[in-house]
């Protein structure tokens with residue numbers, strides 16, 4: 001299978017503080033990859049460089065197909081309602097219907113907030129909207145930065161069901177998570193440590209990480 005996301009030797013420093021020191025990652029369609037690491041180890045920095053919102057100092061990131069990026073900070077506008085967000089993003093993605101947005105609202109259980117301005121949503125509901133906007137156009141590659149923050153338990157379980165569905169449908173998914181006790185969910189679990197990625201365990205046939213050569 002061909003990789004839809006391939007990062008090689010990604011480096012990033014903030015001033016003199018080196019955060020990524022040659023990170024490698026390869027993700028194929030239908031693979032669910034978890035990135036774990038201590039607070040401040042550079043997980044969000046890694047995802048931003050993969051998404052292209054932050055320029056790496058060195059290395060390459062190759063991505064084929066469409067991208068859905070769910071950053072840690074919600075991209076929503078406080079004055080717009082949930083429904084307006086869905087309509088505006090659907091227009092930006094040139095979608096012909098709002099069906100997927102409706103489906104995601106239902107799946108994540110917040111359709112009753114359709115007419116609520118984003119500024120009046122709770123943190124968890126705001127995050128549901130943030131996630132919905134990242135998934136709206138059914139992207140080939142998903143980069144999710146702790147996307148379930150603030151979710152109640154039931155929504156949290158629904159979130160993983162949703163991720164499972166996307167994986168089955170052949171989407172490539174990279175998710176930053178602290179929940180390493182659920183290792184079975186993932187095809188590949190990578191630790192971000194000292195600026196490089198190391199495969200911890202994986203059920204897939206090949207490691208997506210080129211370990212130790214940098």
Ligand SMILES: Nc1ncnc2c1ncn2[C@@H]1O[C@H](COP(=O)(O)OP(=O)(O)OP(=O)(O)O)[C@@H](O)[C@H]1O
Pocket residue numbers: 014019037038039040041042043044045046
């Ligand atoms: N814009 C920035 N300018 C300077 N330093 C930054 C910037 N963004 C992040 N850092 C620093 O880079 C390091 C990695 O940050 P990052 O947010 O990528 O880590 P993380 O693993 O996602 O952390 P957490 O688990 O707490 O979310 C931290 O030491 C952080 O303080």
